[in-house]
Amino acid sequence: MIIAAPRLPRPSEAALHRVRQTLAARIGPSRILDGDGVSAFGHDESEVAGVLPDFVVLAESEAHVAATLEIAQAEGVPVTPRAGGTGRTGGAIPVGGGVVVATAGLARIKEIDRANMVAVVEPGVVTRAFHDAVEAEGLFYPPDPNSLHNCMLGGNVANNAGGPRALKYGVTGDYVLGLRAVFMGGRTMFVGRRTPKGVTGYDLTSLLVGSEGTLGVLTELTLRLRPKPPVVRTLLGLFDSVHACGAAVTALFHAGHVPRALELMDEGSLEAVRNQGAAVDPRARALLLLELDGHERAVEEAVDHVGNLLHGAAGSLEVLAAQDASQRDRLWDARRALSPATKKLARFKLSEDVVVPRSRIADLLREVDAISEATGVRTLTYGHAGDGNLHVNFLWNDPSERERVDSAILALMRSTVSLGGTLSGEHGIGVTKAAYLPLEHTPELVALQEDLKRTFDPKGLLNPGKIFPSRGHGSC
Numbered sequence: 072m073i074i075a076a077p078r079l080p081r082p083s084e085a086a087l088h089r090v091r092q093t094l095a096a097r098i099g100p101s102r103i104l105d106g107d108g109v110s111a112f113g114h115d116e117s118e119v120a121g122v123l124p125d126f127v128v129l130a131e132s133e134a135h136v137a138a139t140l141e142i143a144q145a146e147g148v149p150v151t152p153r154a155g156g157t158g159r160t161g162g163a164i165p166v167g168g169g170v171v172v173a174t175a176g177l178a179r180i181k182e183i184d185r186a187n188m189v190a191v192v193e194p195g196v197v198t199r200a201f202h203d204a205v206e207a208e209g210l211f212y213p214p215d216p217n218s219l220h221n222c223m224l225g226g227n228v229a230n231n232a233g234g235p236r237a238l239k240y241g242v243t244g245d246y247v248l249g250l251r252a253v254f255m256g257g258r259t260m261f262v263g264r265r266t267p268k269g270v271t272g273y274d275l276t277s278l279l280v281g282s283e284g285t286l287g288v289l290t291e292l293t294l295r296l297r298p299k300p301p302v303v304r305t306l307l308g309l310f311d312s313v314h315a316c317g318a319a320v321t322a323l324f325h326a327g328h329v330p331r332a333l334e335l336m337d338e339g340s341l342e343a344v345r346n347q348g349a350a351v352d353p354r355a356r357a358l359l360l361l362e363l364d365g366h367e368r369a370v371e372e373a374v375d376h377v378g379n380l381l382h383g384a385a386g387s388l389e390v391l392a393a394q395d396a397s398q399r400d401r402l403w404d405a406r407r408a409l410s411p412a413t414k415k416l417a418r419f420k421l422s423e424d425v426v427v428p429r430s431r432i433a434d435l436l437r438e439v440d441a442i443s444e445a446t447g448v449r450t451l452t453y454g455h456a457g458d459g460n461l462h463v464n465f466l467w468n469d470p471s472e473r474e475r476v477d478s479a480i481l482a483l484m485r486s487t488v489s490l491g492g493t494l495s496g497e498h499g500i501g502v503t504k505a506a507y508l509p510l511e512h513t514p515e516l517v518a519l520q521e522d523l524k525r526t527f528d529p530k531g532l533l534n535p536g537k538i539f540p541s542r543g544h545g546s547c
């Protein structure tokens with residue numbers, strides 16, 4: 072764990088004891104986990120050194136969540152919501168101790184309405200399981216974070232998760248029509264609608280989507296579905312440099328193609344993939360993984376056209392097409408395993424998920440090279456190139472290099488903002504990026520968001536220590 076969490080005052084033992092006793096009487100002692108059982112709730116998939124919760128509520132209904140937020144509010148005890156724990160920014164880590172409300176037990180798919188292409192689900196449904204259930208009905212739920220075997224829909228909505236298919240189909244927030252949420256104090260509300268259109272009142276659904284568990288705890292989600300595309304084809308383009316990949320992305324869009332996914336891997340990422348046993352052509356120093364979907368004839372024509380374009384104008388060394396579903400799955404398994412695979416390349420790794428306008432990808436890649444050269448810190452880059460969202464990873468072995476790593480990350484954040492980009496495309500701000508928020512948001516904008524936070528949570532008890540920079544640390 073290499074990122075310190077902000078120091079927040081912990082609740083008093085007496086307050087914790089009262090919350091525990093009252094909750095046990097209301098929801099049953101078996102739903103409260105403490106002692107050694109809480110150790111799994113002090114970390115997520117970030118590098119944040121968390122604080123263990125004092126106890127965990129294993130919620131199985133909205134009433135359990137509401138009781139927790141009512142009693143915790145009365146005693147001034149902080150609450151941290153958690154779903155699958157795959158977050159990359161420390162969002163589900165209870166930095167001030169207190170209670171973690173685990174929503175994995177709210178895991179029912181309540182309804183799949185084929186006629187209206189709407190589903191109603193609980194937040195603990197695992198994303199991949201939801202894909203399977205929806206596709207069995209001939210429907211399609213596009214958001215596909217690469218963690219989909221372990222993450223949950225509540226965490227996806229709270230972080231407004233993206234994924235490879237966001238390029239053509241948009242991110243999680245584009246599929247949330249409405250939701251039920253519990254607010255500190257225990258108030259429970261349905262926000263939003265169930266129809267594809269609707270402009271009644273403020274768009275509070277959008278405010279809660281991506282609020283990283285700081286405004287309310289989600290207990291039910293009403294999600295928009297689409298018809299399942301009948302045909303999907305996957306292509307792999309090998310290149311002799313990552314810059315050639317960047318240029319190929321631009322050429323594809325100029326030619327009018329919108330693949331459903333367009334993923335980039337640079338030389339370092341290929342090294343990680345090769346280390347996992349994948350036989351990638353040794354000439355390749357970068358690759359594009361590309362997926363097209365739609366009706367058969369249109370897709371076959373697009374595959375031919377894209378293949379020719381990559382071979383020709385874009386200068387690809389080789390273009391390979393997956394021949395069947397199992398080849399396709401193997402390509403995607405390699406892509407989805409990339410994040411853990413890159414971890415094995417060095418003792419320490421920090422990963423950022425910046426976004427720039429698509430036309431500036433080549434500029435960002437040049438900036439990353441320059442930052443790596445100036446600081447001497449090894450980097451590798453991969454990600455959702457089609458929508459300009461790149462995961463830039465910083466790797467090092469010796470703890471004494473840490474100061475240079477921090478200045479390299481700060482330089483990346485500055486370059487991203489100056490290229491017209493944004494600090495996070497999908498992982499959110501959480502703990503790890505809070506210090507950088509003022510690079511992108513003016514003090515007035517940060518203050519407006521803090522006012523909103525106070526409206527929902529006047530005592531600042533819901534997921535404290537997240538998103539907003541700690542006072543005095545905002546000048547980086």
Ligand SMILES: Cc1cc2nc3c(=O)[nH]c(=O)nc-3n(C[C@H](O)[C@H](O)[C@H](O)COP(=O)(O)OP(=O)(O)OC[C@H]3O[C@@H](n4cnc5c(N)ncnc54)[C@H](O)[C@@H]3O)c2cc1C
Pocket residue numbers: 115116151152153154155156157158159161162163174194215216217218221222223224225226227228229230231232233234235283284285287288289290407410411497498534
């Ligand atoms: C290998 C790997 C690949 C990944 N790939 C992607 C990717 O392609 N795209 C992407 O967007 N992300 C990706 N991620 C990051 C992560 O998986 C996503 O952010 C995901 O949406 C988190 O879901 P979770 O269920 O694990 O949430 P958690 O980690 O449990 O929580 C995430 C945030 O949501 C809040 N939260 C959880 N449940 C609730 C609730 N019921 N109500 C309110 N707030 C809640 C938490 O407090 C926290 O702030 C990846 C992570 C890994 C490890």
